[in-house]
Amino acid sequence: xxxxxxxxxxxxxxxxxxxxxxxxxxxxxxxxxxxxxxxxxxxxxxxxxxxxxxxxxxxxxxxxxxxxxxxxxxxxxxxxxxxxxxxxxxxxxxxxxxxxxxxxxxxxxxxxxxxxxxxxxxxxxxxxxxxxxxxxxxxxxxxxxxxxxxxxxxxxxxxxxxxxxxxxxxxxxxxxxxxxxxxxxxxxxxxxxxxxxxxxxxxxxxxxxxxxxxxxxxxxxxxxxxxxxxxxxxxxxxxxxxxxxxxxxxxxxxxxxxxxxxxxxxxxxxxxxxxxxxxxxxxxxxxxxxxxxxxxxxxxxxxxxxxxxxxxxxxxxxxxxxxxxxxxxxxxxxxxxxxxxxxxxxxxxxxxxxxxxxxxxxxxx
Numbered sequence: 001x002x003x004x005x006x007x008x009x010x011x012x013x014x015x016x017x018x019x020x021x022x023x024x025x026x027x028x029x030x031x032x033x034x035x036x037x038x039x040x041x042x043x044x045x046x047x048x049x050x051x052x053x054x055x056x057x058x059x060x061x062x063x064x065x066x067x068x069x070x071x072x073x074x075x076x077x078x079x080x081x082x083x084x085x086x087x088x089x090x091x092x093x094x095x096x097x098x099x100x101x102x103x104x105x106x107x108x109x110x111x112x113x114x115x116x117x118x119x120x121x122x123x124x125x126x127x128x129x130x131x132x133x134x135x136x137x138x139x140x141x142x143x144x145x146x147x148x149x150x151x152x153x154x155x156x157x158x159x160x161x162x163x164x165x166x167x168x169x170x171x172x173x174x175x176x177x178x179x180x181x182x183x184x185x186x187x188x189x190x191x192x193x194x195x196x197x198x199x200x201x202x203x204x205x206x207x208x209x210x211x212x213x214x215x216x217x218x219x220x221x222x223x224x225x226x227x228x229x230x231x232x233x234x235x236x237x238x239x240x241x242x243x244x245x246x247x248x249x250x251x252x253x254x255x256x257x258x259x260x261x262x263x264x265x266x267x268x269x270x271x272x273x274x275x276x277x278x279x280x281x282x283x284x285x286x287x288x289x290x291x292x293x294x295x296x297x298x299x300x301x302x303x304x305x306x307x308x309x310x311x312x313x314x315x316x317x318x319x320x321x322x323x324x325x326x327x328x329x330x331x332x333x334x335x336x337x338x339x340x341x342x343x344x345x346x347x348x349x350x351x352x353x354x355x356x357x358x359x360x361x362x363x364x365x
Contacts, residue, residue, distance in 0.1 A: 011083070011230060012055055012083075012084075012086070014229060014230070014362050014365050015361075015365065016229035016358050016361045016362040016365065017052075017055070017229045017230050017362065019229075019358075020052075020228065020229050020230075020266075020267060020268040020358070021052075021055060021056055021059050021268070023268045023272075023349065024056045024268050024271050024272050024275070025056065025059060025060055025063065027272045027276075027349075029272070029276055029345040029346050029347065030272060030275055030276055030279075031279060032060045032064065032066070032275070033064065033066070034279055035057070035060070035066055035068060035115070035278075036064075036066045036067060036068075037066070037067045037068075038068060038069070038114040038115060038158075039068075039069040039070075039071065039111065039112060039113050039114050039115070040057060040068065040069070040070055040071070040113070040114065040115040040116075040117070040278075041070075041071040041072075041073055041099075041109075041111070041113045041115070041116050041117070042054055042070070042071070042072055042073065042116075042117045042119060043073040043103060043116075043117070043118045043119055043120040043142070043146065044073070044074075044118075044119040044120030044121065045072030045073060045074050045080060045098070045119075046072070046074055046076065046079055046080050046083055047119055047120065047121075047123070048226075048230060048231055048232075048267065049119050049163065049226065049267065049270055049271065049274070050072070050117075050119040050120070051083060051084075051230065052230050052267055052268075052271050053117055053119070053271050053274055053275070054070055054072060054084070054096070056271050056275065057070055057275075058070065058084075058087060058095065058096065061095050068095050069095055069097075070095055070096045070097070071096075071097055071098070071099055071111055071113065072084070072096065072097070072098045072099070073098075073099050073101060073103070073109075073120070074098050074099070074100060075100065075101075075102065076100075077098055077100050080098050081098070084096060099111070103120050103138070103141070103142035103145055103146070104137060104138060104141045104142060104145070105145065106145055106148065107145050107146065107148065107149040109149065112153070112156050113149075113153065113156065113157065114156060114157065114158050115157075115158055115159050115160070115278050116146060116149075116150065116157065116159075116160040116161070117160075117161050117163070117274055117278070118142070118143065118146045118160065118161070118162045118163060119163045120138075120142055121138065121139060121142070121163065121199075122134070122135045122138055122139070122196065122199075123237075124236070124237075125193070125196075125237075126236075128192070128193055128195050128196045129192050129193055129195075132192040132193075132194075132195035133195070135195040135196055135199055136195045136198060136199045136202075137199075138199070139196075139199025139200060139202065139203050140199055140202050140203055140206070142203075143162060143203035143206050143207065144206055146160065146162075147160070147206060147207065147210045147214075147216055147218065150210070150216045150217075150218065151210065151214045151216060154214070154215060154216065157216070157217060158217060158278075159217045159218070159219070159277075159278045159279070159281065159283075160207075160216065160217065160218040160219075161218070161219060161220070161221055161274055161277045161278055161281060162203065162204070162207050162218060162219070162220045162221070163220075163221055163223065163274070164200045164203070164204055164220045164221065164222045164223070164286065165196070165197070165200050165222060165223055166179075166222055166223065166224050166225070166262060166263075166288070166290070166334055166336060167196060167197040167200060168197055168200045168201055168204060168222055169183055169184060169185050169222075169332075169334060170184065170185030170186050170187040170197060170332075171185045171186055171187050171332055172185035172332050172333065172334050173185075173331070173332060173333050174333060175261055175295070175333030175334075175335050176335075177335065178292075178335050178336070178337035179288070179334050179335060179336050179337060180288070180337045180339070180340070181222070181285075181286050181287065181288060181337075181340055185332070204220050204286060207219070207220055207284070208220075208284045208286075211283040211284035212284055215283075216283070217283045218283060218284070219277055219281035219282060219283060219284065219285050219286065219287065220285070220286040220287070221273060221274060221277055221281075221286075221287055221289050222286055222287065222288050222289065222336075223265055223270055223273075223289050223290065224262060224263040224264050224265040224288070224289065224290025224291070224294075224336055225239075225262065225263075225264050225265070226264070226265045226266070226267060226270045227239045227240070227264070227266070227267065227355065227359060228266045228267030228268065228270075228350075228355065228358060228359055228362075229267065229358050229359060229361070229362035230267060230362065231359070231362075231363075233363065238298065238301075238302075239301070239305070239359065240359075240363075242301065242302050242305035242306075243305055243309070243356070243359050243360055243363050244363070245305075245306075245313055246305045246306050246308070246309030246311060246313045246360065247309050247311065247360060247363065247364060248311065248313075249309075249311035249312050249313055250313060251313060251314050251315070251316045252302045252305065252306055252313050252314070252315045252316070253316055253317075253318050254298065254299060254302060254315065254316070254317045254318070255318065255319055255320055256298065256317075256319060256331070257299070257317060257319070258297055258298040258299030258300075258302065258315075258317065259297055259298070259299070259331055260297065260298050260331045260332055260333075261295060261296060261297040261298070261300075261332070261333045261334070261335075262295065262332065262333070262334040262335070262336070263290035263291060263292055263294050263295045263334070263335065263336040264290060264291060264294040264301075264352060264355060265289055265290040265291060265294075265348065266291065266348070266349075266350035266354075266355045266358070268349070268350065269289070269291065269348040269349055269350055270289060272346065273287075273289040273341065273346050276341075276344070276345070276346045277341075280344045280345065280346075281344075287340050287341040287344075288336045288337060288338050288340065288341060289338065289341055289346075289348075290336045290338055290348065291338075291348035291350065291351060291352070292335070292336060292337065292338050292348070293348075293351060293352075294351060294352040294355070295335050295336075296352065299315060299317075301352070301356075302315045303315050304352055304353060304356050305356050305360070307353075308353060308356040308357050308360055309360055
């Protein structure tokens with residue numbers, strides 16, 4: 001789902017965002033020259049990872065004169081033009097253009113695309129609970145329509161990367177065992193919050209079957225929870241709430257016991273992994289992407305933000321009576337293994353404290 005509430009002014013000039021983009025461009029595992037002269041389309045291009053992936057490619061294009069053509073597949077053209085204002089000049093030689101469409105409908109796009117990154121998805125837990133039917137359909141239909149586009153243009157498409165999630169694995173509660181790509185836990189498909197992971201599982205299945213039956217060069221990236229510079233100032237997910245409370249010196253309030261534990265992925269590492277898989281990912285395969293060293297509980301993450309903010313915030317637990325209505329995912333202990341992706345050459349750079357510091361830096365700017 002596209003990013004909502006982002007301050008439109010100059011997010012791309014944030015010192016931390018620029019440093020993060022430099023980190024992507026200098027990643028030793030990337031060969032960005034390999035994209036020279038190619039057309040790359042990104043769905044959900046105004047969402048967090050969509051817009052940062054676009055920005056990284058725009059910066060690479062400027063630095064190395066790669067003759068890239070970038071297409072943002074979006075719902076709101078005015079918002080997209082405001083987010084990418086410096087590149088929306090109307091000039092014929094501009095590397096950036098937009099296609100306004102509903103991914104739930106068949107894709108009518110005549111552009112000859114070489115690479116496709118499918119990021120568009122529902123991301124807000126409250127929306128998953130309030131609109132579970134729509135959540136499932138957006139995931140499945142959106143992915144199907146992108147795959148159908150790839151099938152029709154199979155002679156041109158070199159790779160599609162589908163953005164999935166660690167929630168794909170379901171309820172894994174043994175934190176002592178690493179979760180590899182062939183690990184699977186259970187969840188109740190009749191619970192509304194299951195709309196998101198069920199949609200991801202079905203979409204991953206579509207990708208794998210399209211690769212096997214139709215020869216579509218598509219692979220999946222299963223991201224740990226991802227955050228970093230460039231998020232909307234009004235972002236409401238837990239890490240943003242922790243950051244705002246920490247900056248204000250207010251209590252960081254947990255509405256659960258904070259025992260859920262998993263690994264995190266910083267935005268520059270995630271963007272690097274996406275671009276890396278566009279070049280190196282194997283069709284029909286899925287890859288975990290996170291910093292395996294960041295495994296911690298939600299409470300420990302909150303304490304990390306409190307410490308990095310340095311304003312004396314306390315972490316307190318206050319569990320509301322209507323907890324289920326808030327849309328929190330079930331408690332899990334998910335220690336992601338990233339050996340498969342690292343085996344190809346990718347490696348996360350940013351640790352947990354540095355993730356919090358960078359996010360706080362960006363939110364203060």
